[in-house]
Amino acid sequence: MKTYVWSLPTRVFHWMLALFIFITYIISEEENLLDIHAAFGYGIGILIVFRIIWGFIGPRYSKFSDFPLNLKEAVEFGLNIFNPKKEYAGHNPAASFVMIGIIIVTLLVVISGVLAYGIQDAKGVFAFLNSSLFREMKLFKEIHEILTTLLLFLIGSHIAGVVIDRIFHKENGVLESIFKGYKNIDATSIKLNIFQKMVATLFLSASILIIVWALKNGSPLTKQSNQEYDYESRAPLFYEECASCHTLYPPFLLPKKSWVKIMNNLENHFGDDASLNKDTNSKITDFLTKNSAEYSTKEAAFYILDSTKGRQIAITKTPYWIKKHKNIDKNIFKSKKVISKANCKACHSKIEKGLIEDNQIKIPEDVI
Numbered sequence: 460m461k462t463y464v465w466s467l468p469t470r471v472f473h474w475m476l477a478l479f480i481f482i483t484y485i486i487s488e489e490e491n492l493l494d495i496h497a498a499f500g501y502g503i504g505i506l507i508v509f510r511i512i513w514g515f516i517g518p519r520y521s522k523f524s525d526f527p528l529n530l531k532e533a534v535e536f537g538l539n540i541f542n543p544k545k546e547y548a549g550h551n552p553a554a555s556f557v558m559i560g561i562i563i564v565t566l567l568v569v570i571s572g573v574l575a576y577g578i579q580d581a582k583g584v585f586a587f588l589n590s591s592l593f594r595e596m597k598l599f600k601e602i603h604e605i606l607t608t609l610l611l612f613l614i615g616s617h618i619a620g621v622v623i624d625r626i627f628h629k630e631n632g633v634l635e636s637i638f639k640g641y642k643n644i645d646a647t648s649i650k651l652n653i654f655q656k657m658v659a660t661l662f663l664s665a666s667i668l669i670i671v672w673a674l675k676n677g678s679p680l681t682k683q684s685n686q687e688y689d690y691e692s693r694a695p696l697f698y699e700e701c702a703s704c705h706t707l708y709p710p711f712l713l714p715k716k717s718w719v720k721i722m723n724n725l726e727n728h729f730g731d732d733a734s735l736n737k738d739t740n741s742k743i744t745d746f747l748t749k750n751s752a753e754y755s756t757k758e759a760a761f762y763i764l765d766s767t768k769g770r771q772i773a774i775t776k777t778p779y780w781i782k783k784h785k786n787i788d789k790n791i792f793k794s795k796k797v798i799s800k801a802n803c804k805a806c807h808s809k810i811e812k813g814l815i816e817d818n819q820i821k822i823p824e825d826v827i
């Protein structure tokens with residue numbers, strides 16, 4: 460006999476969640492796609508809030524009260540996995556634990572992600588936390604990554620469960636049920652009331668709308684709170700003397716110690732003589748050391764400081780810079796449009812205004 464167990468909203472939720480998590484995960488390594496990653500993250504957040512509400516007001520088998528969350532039963536189920544004693548119209552005990560785990564961990568992944576986005580990138584709804592918590596940016600990023608690994612493990616368990624079920628109990632039609640809604644089981648079919656339909660429509664559309672909204676220019680969900688800094692008018696001497704031969708390197712990209720070393724040895728500056736008179740030198744040194752990596756809440760400043768500790772004097776020699784650029788073809792740096800690794804502005808269009816935004820990184824086309 461066929462029983463209708465998964466309503467349309469439950470199935471749509473399932474596939475949207477799977478798709479959103481997939482997209483968010485595969486682009487997570489791409490710096491310039493961070494805003495899209497965050498936008499889908501917000502979408503996942505709405506989906507999870509919906510699923511939690513659905514667990515209380517939804518149809519029978521989707522309700523948390525219908526989940527056989529009993530450890531003893533789960534152990535018994537596990538021991539008899541190939542020949543279960545009892546049939547479950549909704550989730551079996553093992554699946555129930557995995558589902559609850561997925562819901563909780565996904566929610567935590569979203570929360571930690573939005574926090575990391577605010578604290579590290581000064582973006583989104585928690586951007587205001589950047590100024591006070593920037594020293595903890597690594598911690599929040601790591602928490603987000605650890606939770607993601609845990610989520611992948613739970614998703615893996617879920618898929619393994621489906622596979623086992625498919626091999627040994629194909630007749631129940633569990634896999635088909637997430638497409639069509641029916642299981643080959645003798646139980647009571649569900650039916651949605653108008654209130655449930657309205658709540659589901661509202662949340663499922665909201666999860667898509669929030670992504671569209673987040674991707675709109677200037678949306679508060681992805682807005683960067685770091686401002687452009689006009690070195691030309693605010694530090695004219697530095698601008699004049701230090702941006703004539705190469706990109707203007709914003710002072711927050713090196714620690715104090717590195718700037719002092721550079722300024723003490725301008726006669727022999729990377730093979731050039733860039734020496735200045737004493738007065739100019741001390742004024743620029745003063746500006747650089749007062750605005751060095753130590754005093755910046757920016758992501759690049761924090762990680763450069765963390766990785767170099769003032770040992771290197773070239774930004775391009777810091778372990779952080781090397782790590783961030785290791786996937787770029789060496790020939791690109793030697794190409795006509797880029798010329799040198801030190802020519803940051805070829806790829807970071809606003810670096811001379813103090814911004815190294817993830818979404819503004821662009822390797823020039825046809826470079827080789």
Ligand code: HEC
Nearest residue numbers: 700701704705708729731732733772773774775776799801
């Ligand atoms: C006469 C030209 C000249 C002037 C003026 C000059 N530089 Fe340089 N600078 C160079 C050259 C050449 C390099 C090496 C660039 C390369 O590796 O392609 C360099 C490299 C650097 C680097 C390392 C870039 C990297 O690879 O990460 C820093 C930092 C730097 N300069 C700071 C300054 C500062 C601060 C001033 C102003 C006081 C300044 N420069 C003025 C010629 C100059």
Ligand code: HEC
Nearest residue numbers: 489490759774783797800801802803805806815817820822
């Ligand atoms: C040939 C192009 C190119 C040049 C030249 C270049 N970069 Fe980059 N940079 C990139 C790309 C691409 C990424 C993103 C890498 C990734 O996705 O992990 C990046 C990433 C970064 C990041 C990390 C951004 C973040 O938010 O995680 C920093 C900081 C950075 N670059 C600084 C510099 C500085 C400073 C210079 C010059 C000394 C420079 N880059 C030169 C292409 C370039």
